[in-house]
Amino acid sequence: MFVELALAFQTVVAAGPATPPREGIFVPPAPKTVPAPTARGATAMRAATPPVLDGVDSDPIWRDAPAITQFRQHDPVEDGDPRYRTEARVAYDDRYLYVFVRAFDPSPDSVMAFLSRRDARTQSDYLHLMVDSYHDKRTGFRFTVNPLGVKRDVYISNDGNEDLSWDGVWDAVTKVDEQGWTAEYRIPFSQLRFPAAEAHTFGFAIWRDIARHNERISWPLYRRTQMGFVSQWGEVDGFEGIASPRRLEVLPYSVSTDAPRPTANGYARQQTITFGADVKYGITSNLTLDATANPDFGQVEADPAVLNLGAFEQFFEERRPFFLEGAGIFNFANNLFYSRRVGRAPQLGGVYAAQDNPLNTTILGAAKITGRTASGLNVGFIDAVTQQELGADARTIEPQTNYMVLRLQQDLRQGNSGFGVMATATNRSLDADTRRFLREGAYAFGLDARHRFGENNNYQISGSAVGSHVTGSEEAIWRTQRSAVQQFQRPDSPLEVDSTRTSLSGTRFNASIGKQGGGVTRFNTGVTRISAGYEVNDAGFQPRADFTENGNWFGLNFVEPTKFYRRLFVNINQWNNWTTDGLRLNSGGNINVNGELPNQWWFWAGYNVNGIGEVYDDRVTRGGPALRRNLRQNAWLGFETDGRKPVTGTLQGFFVFKDASGSSEWGLDPEVNFRAGGSVQGSVALNYYEGVNDQQWYNNFATPGGTAYTFARLDQTTMGVTTRLDYTMTPTLSLQLYAQPFVTAGDYSELKQVVDPGAERYEDRFAPYTAATPTDFNFKQFRSNTVLRWEYRPGSVLFFVWQQGRQDDRNPGSFEFGRDYGDLFRTRSDNTFLIKASYWFSL
Template sequence: MQKTLFTLFAMCAFFSTKAQDSIAPVPKFVYTTKPIKGNNAPIIDGTLNDHAWGLVDWSEAFVEREPDENTPPSEQSKFKILYDDKFLYVAYRCYDSEPDKIERRLSRRDDFAGDRIAIIIDSYHDKRTAFSFTTTAAGVKGDEFVSENGNNFDDSWNPIWYTASNIDSQGWTAEAKIPFSQLKFGKAKEQIWGLQVTRLFFRAQERSVWQRVPQDLSGFVSEFGELHGLIDIEPQKQLEIQPFVVKQYDTYPAEEGNPFRDGSDFRLNGGLDAKIGITNDLTLDLTVNPDFGQVEADPGAIALDGFQIFFREQRPFFVENKNIFDYEFANGNDNVFYSRRIGRNPQGFPNLDAGEFANVPNNTAILGAAKFSGKTKNGWSIGLLESVTGKVYAEVDSNGDRREELVEPFTNYLVGRLQKDFNERNSFVGGIFTATNRKLEGNLDFLHEAAYTGGLDFRHSWQNRNYYIEGNIVTSHVTGSPEAILRTQQSLAHLFQRTDATHVEVDPTRTSLTGTGGKLNFGKSGGGNWRFETGGFWRSPELELNDVGFLRQADDIRQFANLQYLFLKPTKLLRTASLTLGQSSAFDFEGNYNRVQYDFRGFINYANNWFTEGGATHKPRIFLNTILRGGPRWRFNEENFFFVFAGTDRSKKFNATIGYVNSQAQQDNFSLVRYVLRTRYQPFDAFSLSLNFEYEENPSKTQYITERDFLGTPRYILGEIDQRTFSTTLRFNYSINPNLSIQYYGQPFISRGTYTNFNFVNNAAAEDLNERISLYSANQISQSTDNTFLIDEDLDSVTDYEFNDPDFSFVQFRSNLVVRWEYIPGSEVFLVWSQGVTGFGDPSDSLGRSLDNQILGQKRDNTFLLKATYRFIL
C-alpha cells in the first residue's frame, strides 16, 4: 500500500508540473486613488451623495471566484477609494436586481452574516499578509488580520474604523473610513499596496472578486492587484489606553461550617490595557491586572486516558495577533507556546487536617503582561511577550484561626518569535525562544524551577508557490529538584518507568532533562486539481514543553502521506468536491512499530448548496505505550472507523447538520458510536439561535482502572466499561443594532461510566484479546459494603489486593449571558450573568435522570458582573 501511494505521488507531481507550464498568467489590476482637497471628506452614512466621490472613477468588472471561477457574477459590484492625511475612504456599489431579497442579518462584530463586501489591503506589500475590513448590508463590521498568504484569517484583530450601509432600488451601497493608524506601512513618496475587494452575494452563496485569483493557485494575498496614488502619506503611530473597572457579585449554595462558602461574595477590580505604536510597523500591547470575566466558559469534557485536555484560548489579550506566536512543530495541538499556561489554575494544594477548610483561587493572577509584535516592511515578523504572574495563596481556616499556604509561585514567562521573508516573499526562516522561571518556595519543589525551549523553522515555495518544503526543529531544557524531574520522567507524557522499555530509564537523581522534536514536509499546494503532502515528525522521550507550551506525548516518530484531488469547476450536480487518500505510521525511539493506518476522506458541496462529507479509516496495527500508565506496551485489536455528515444550505435562515461516527475493533475490544445534530435558525434579521446535540457510546472491554502489587509483580487491572456521554450546546444572539447585542451560551454535559467483567493483563502484546487479558472469576472477586472490590487471586481465602469502585457519573453545566454595548468605537460595557454547577451523580441513574437531579434540580453558582472600558485614542 505504501509503495502504491508513493507511485501515485510521483505520477501526480509529474503531470501537475507539466500542467502548470501551460497556465497563462493573470493580468494584474491597478486602482489609482486621489487625495481629498480641504475639508471635503465624505460623511460615513452609507449613501454615496458626497461631492468628494466625484474625484475618482469607479472600478468594476468583478469576476466570480466561487463556485464557478472566472465567469461573470450574477450581480456586479464596483468601488472607489479616496484618502486624506489620516484616513482611507472606500465607497461600494453592490448591484442587486431584487433588493427586497438582500440579507440584512444583524449580528455581533465578526459574525460575517448576510450580504457583505470587504476590502483587503496588503499595506506591507509582502504578498503574505493583509488587513481585511468587511461591511455587511446591515452595517455590521468584520475585521481580520490575514497571514500565511491567505490561509489564516484571524478575526481577533479589532481595529478602530467606521462603516455604514444603505439599501436602495439598485441594490445596496456602503462606505468605510479606515484610519492609517490601523494599517502598517513604511515611509515612501508613493505607497504601492496590494489590493483586493471581494463580495459575497449571500442568497446564491456566490463570491466575486475585483482581482481574479484562479482557484487552482496556492496563494491568495500574493495574487492581489495594486493600489497606487497614495502620495506623501505619513505612517501613523498608535497610542491607545483603555482602563477598565469590574464589579462582580457571586452567589452559591452555602456550605455548613465552611467560612469561605457563606453564600455570596462581592469584588471590585480594575486594570488597564494599552496599545502603543513604537513604530508604524511594531506595536506594544500592555495589560495590568487583566480581567477576562466576560469570556465564555470552557466546554465540558472528560478524559479517561489521563491526558490533559486542550482548550482554545479565548482571552482577548492573548488571542490578538496569536498567529505571530504560534509554533506548531508536530501535529494536532502540540505547540511551543500555549498561552493557557499563563494565568492557569494553581498547581499546588494546601495541606488540610480534619475540620479545616481552604479557599483556593481558581486562577493565577496575571500581575502584568506586555506584547511587542508586528511586521516590518522589509519582511521581519517580530513577536515578544513578557508576562508575570504573582504568588497565589490558599487561605486555610482552622476553627477560626487563619493561615496561608502557597499554591502557585511567582513566575515569569517570556516568549520571543522571529521570522524573515526573502526570495521575493516565497520563502521564510524563523525562530522561537521561550523561558519560564519560577521562584519556588514552600512545598512547591515538585514544579520545574526553569524551562527553556528554542526552535528554528523554514518554508520554501517555488513554481508560483505551487510546491513547498517546510520544516522545523525544537529543543527543550527543564531544570528543577530531583523530585520535580522524577515527576516529569514518570508523567503520562514520558513514562520512563515502562517495564518493557530499554531505551529510557528512571533516574531519581537527575535535575534536568533535554529533548528535541521537529518535522519535515514536502508537498504540492496549487496548480491543477492534484495536491499532495508527505513528511514526518518526531518528539524525543526527553522533550518537555508543558511549562508554557502544549505537549501531549513524547517518544514518538510519525510518517504520513496524503494525496488529494479537487473538483474545481462546478457541474449541474455539484459546486465543489474533494477526495483525499492518506497513510500514516508511528514508531517509538526504541524502534517499536506501533501503528499504521489508511484513510479516505470525501467532501461534496451540491448545486443546491447542501453538503455531504464522509470518510473511513482502517487501522490494522495499534500499539500504545501509555495505556497501562507505566506498564508494558499495549496492543489493541484491529480497528475500522467511518463517519458521515450531511447538511442543508447554510445560507438559509434554518439549516441543519446531522452526523454519525462509528468505530469498531475486532473481538469487540472497543467501539465508538456518536450521533450529532446541529441546527441554526434565524427567524428574523436581529435574532439567531443554534442548538447542537451530541450523544456518544464508547464501550471497551479493556479500560484501564489501576495498578496493584501481587506477590511482588505489578498487576494492571482493567474492566469492561459502558460509557455514555451527552451534551447540548445552546447559543443565541440578539442584535438591537450593530453595536448593541445580547448573547447567550449554555451547555449541560453528562458522562457516565459503569464497569463490569473486571480483568487483568496477562500478555499485553498478544494478538488475541483472550490471551491479552484474564477475567477474574466469581471466586476471585467480591465487593465490600463500602464499594471496594476485594481480590483473592490465588484463591487462598486471603485478600491479595483491592481497588475502589471505578463507576462514575460526571455532570456539569456552564452558561453565560452577555449584554455587550460598544457605545463609542473601541469602548464597551459588558453586563454578564454566568451560571455553573459541577458534581458527581449516581452512576446507576440514566443520563436523563442525572440531568434532572444534578443540573435541573441543583442550586447553581451565579456570577453577576459589570465591566466598563473606555478607549482613549491619543
C-alpha cells in the same frame, strides 16, 4: 449649489487661455490625473475635502476617482462572469483611507442582511475590503460589512491564517437603494501598519458575497486552485505624504463582581471591584506594543464540559482577547507556545487541597510586541507575570511565574520563502511547598524554514527543529521523567529513570513537502521525530515525547460546478508511528469525501482504520508495559442543509465497528440553526454517545508481586446539549446566551490485569483481578454565560454578565435522561454577576 458653481468655475478657467490670472483672483490647481484601474492595479486619489460618511456617492471625490470595475466571479466558477456589476473607488487624505463600493443588484428587496453582534457571521450579503499595508504579500487586514452595517474585521498572517479576535477602530456606513446597496469605508491609517516612506503601495482586494445565490466575486480575481491568499491580492498605489503615527490607544476598565465563595459553613457571596487597563502603542511605524495590567476575562465564554478518561491532557482553545490578537505570528512546531498556560489553574490545587482554593492564577501584567520591519522581518514578543497563589491553608499552590516568548520570521522572495526562530522561557519562584513538584526553569529554542517553488509557487517544502531544556530539583525532574509525557519508567522500554538528575533535554524535528495548489491534485508527505527527553509543557502543549511519525496525504479537488455537485473533495491519508527505539505504535489510513451539492447542501463521509499489523500502545498502561492494539475501524457520515434558509440543520454520526475485544461505539450529533426577524439567531446542538470499551484503563495497584496494571469493561453514555442565542438590537447592542448541560455516566465491570501484553490473542493478554472493585461514575455539569454588550462609542464597551454553574454526581453507573438532567437542575447553582466598563481613547 455652491459645490456645483465652484466646479463649473474650475472647468471654465481650465478651458480658457493659458494667460496669468488677474491679481486677486484665486485659480485652484487642476486635479492630479489618476490612471484608470486595471484587472490587478489601481491608484488612490487624494481627497481635497473629506467625504461625508453617509453611504452616498455624491461627494466630489467619488465623482472624480476612477472606478474599479474588473470584478470576476471566483466561487462557484473560477474566473466566471459575475452575476451583478460591482464598482469601487479608493481615496485618502492625511489621516484616513476612504473606499466606496457600490454593489449593483436588480432586486434590492432581495438583498440578504441580518443583524448580529460584531464579528459574528450570518447568511448575509457582504463586502470585504482587504488591505496589505506592509505590501509584503503575507499579512493584511480584512474589513467586512453587511447591508445593515454589521462589522467584522480580521488580521491575516502567513498568507492566509485569520485572527478573528483583532478589533480595529474604523467606520463604515451602508445604504440600500434602488440600484442595490453601498458601503462607504473610513479607516484611520493609525489602524494600519506600514513603514515610513514618501509614497506607498498597498496590497488590495475587494470581495463581494451575494448570499441568495451563494456567489462570491472579487477584484482582482482570486483563484481557489492556486496556493496563497494575501499573495494573490492586487495593488493600489498613489498614497503620498501619509505617515503611520506612533499610535497610543488606552483602554481603562473596571469590573464589579458578585460571586459565590465556599466557606467552612457552606457558601457566601463575595463582592469585589477591580481596575485594569489595556494599552496599545506604536513604538515605530512598524512595531506595536500591547500591554495589559490586571487583565479581566470574565465575559469570555466558558470552556465546554468534558470528562477526560484518556492518557493525554485535554487541549482547550484560547478565548481571551489579549492572547488571541496577533496569535498567528506565534505559530510554531505544533504549539510551542500554548497561551492557556498563562493564568492556568493552580497546579498544586489538588496537592494542598482546600474547599476554597483559587480556581485560576492571577495575571499581574503582560506585554506583547508585534510588527514587521521594512526588510520583511516579522516580530513577536510576549512577556507575562502571574502572581503567587496560596491555598486556604496558606500553602503555595502556584508560584509566581514569568513567561517569555520570542518569535522572529524573515520573509524572502516576496514572502514565498522564509526562515525563523522561536524561543520560550518559563521561570518560577519556587519555595518549600512547590520545589518538590514543579520545574524551576523551562526553555525551548527552535528554527524553521519554508520554500515555495514551481508554477505559481504551488509546491512547498518546510521544516523545523526545536531543542528543549528543563531544570529543577532532583524530585521534580524525577517526576518529569515519570510523567504521562515521558514515561521513562516503562518496564519494557530501554529508557531509565535517573533519580539524581536536575535537568532534562530533548529535541523535535519535522520536515514535509507537498503540492498545495494548481490543478486537481494535491499531496503532502512529512516526518516528525520527538526524542524521549523533549518537554515544552511549561509554556507549550505537548501530549507525549518519544515519538516518530510518517504521514502521507493525497487529495483531489474538483472546484468547477457540474450537474452533480458545486464542488467535491476526495482525500486519502496514510500514517505510521513508532517510538524512537523502533517500537511500532500504529499503522493506518483513511479515505474521506466531502462536497457541496447543486441544491447547496453539504455532505461528508469517510472510513478509517487503525492498528494494522502488530502495533502497540505504550501509554495506555500509564507507565506500564506497551499493550498490543486491536485492529480498529470506524466510519462517519454527515450533511448540512442549505444555509440560506431561515431554519437549517446538520446531522452527523459515527460508528466504530466491534473489534477483537468486543468494544464498539457510536455517536450522533444533530444541530438546528435558526434566524427570526432579521435580528435573532441561535442554534441548539445535541451530542449523544454510547460506547462499550473492554480495555479502559482503570488503575495501577501495588501488589507483593509487582504492579498490577488493571483494565475494565466500561459501558458509557454521554449527552450534551449546547444552546446559543443571539439577539442583536443594533450593530452595537446585543444580548448573547450560551448554555451547556452535560451528563456522562459509566458502568465498570470485569476488572482484569495485564499478564501478557504482547499476546496475539486478545483473551491471553489479561487475567481477572479480584483485589479491587471499580467505582462507577455519573458526572453532570451545567455552564452558562449571558452577556449584554453595548459598544456605546467606537472601541468603548459596557458588559453585563451572568454566569451560572452546576455540578452533580448522583446515581453513578447509569444514565437516564429525565432523572439525570432533573438532578442537575435541582442541585445548587453558582451564580456570578459582573459589570465591566471600558473606555477607549487615542492620543
